[in-house]
Amino acid sequence: MGSYSIGDLSRREILKMSIVLAGSSVAFSTNLTAAEVALRRTPAQILGPFYPLNKLTRNFDLTRVPGRTGHADGQVLNVMGRVLNLAGKPVRNAKVEVWQANAYGRYTHPNDTNPAPLDPNFVGSAVLATDPQGRYRFKTIKPAAYPAGPDLIRPAHIHFQVSGRHDRLVTQMYFENDPYNEKDPILNSAGRKELLITRLLDPSPEFDPDSKVVMFDIVLFKG
Numbered sequence: 001m002g003s004y005s006i007g008d009l010s011r012r013e014i015l016k017m018s019i020v021l022a023g024s025s026v027a028f029s030t031n032l033t034a035a036e037v038a039l040r041r042t043p044a045q046i047l048g049p050f051y052p053l054n055k056l057t058r059n060f061d062l063t064r065v066p067g068r069t070g071h072a073d074g075q076v077l078n079v080m081g082r083v084l085n086l087a088g089k090p091v092r093n094a095k096v097e098v099w100q101a102n103a104y105g106r107y108t109h110p111n112d113t114n115p116a117p118l119d120p121n122f123v124g125s126a127v128l129a130t131d132p133q134g135r136y137r138f139k140t141i142k143p144a145a146y147p148a149g150p151d152l153i154r155p156a157h158i159h160f161q162v163s164g165r166h167d168r169l170v171t172q173m174y175f176e177n178d179p180y181n182e183k184d185p186i187l188n189s190a191g192r193k194e195l196l197i198t199r200l201l202d203p204s205p206e207f208d209p210d211s212k213v214v215m216f217d218i219v220l221f222k223g
């Protein structure tokens with residue numbers, strides 16, 4: 001775990017994160033004691049069939065493939081948040097694995113039979129580590145919904161597997177106003193599904209003006 005260094009984040013990028021986090025409506029406050037915070041654990045979701053077969057890379061920009069000049073198709077997202085425990089304490093150096101479909105709803109995975117195109121400029125997965133304040137971030141594109149069976153279209157989502165020192169959470173992050181959210185059996189299996197649904201926010205000036213910011217805090221039991 002120690003090898004997932006926050007050295008990957010430049011000072012400037014950490015500053016960007018701080019600015020955005022300071023302006024967000026995160027539902028806890030440093031004025032509260034840990035006992036008063038009483039956070040809810042982020043609901044678990046299935047791992048799904050497309051967990052990457054290859055070793056995940058530590059690249060936190062999924063919109064560019066090293067050695068290529070192009071950019072991934074789709075709406076660019078700056079996804080960021082904090083990993084916390086139930087007491088509201090940040091979980092530092094948590095391993096955050098993410099994987100997702102591309103802007104056409106296709107995974108870079110041999111078991112994905114969706115005929116939608118692959119995107120040669122999209123890195124569909126990454127492994128990140130939280131910094132001493134429990135923060136993580138990555139740049140990606142908004143995935144598309146995709147067919148997952150004869151009567152099932154999965155709403156757009158990003159898969160997460162978050163490992164602290166004591167516990168691990170597998171979940172999926174969704175987007176507000178996705179027309180497939182309401183009937184998705186996986187999302188609706190979550191007791192408090194609103195904790196998994198995020199909103200696209202306008203970027204602060206530090207980010208590409210065409211990109212969006214997505215805040216997703218993840219709460220483990222102990223961290």
Ligand code: FE
Pocket residue numbers: 048050101154157159
């Ligand atoms: Fe999926």
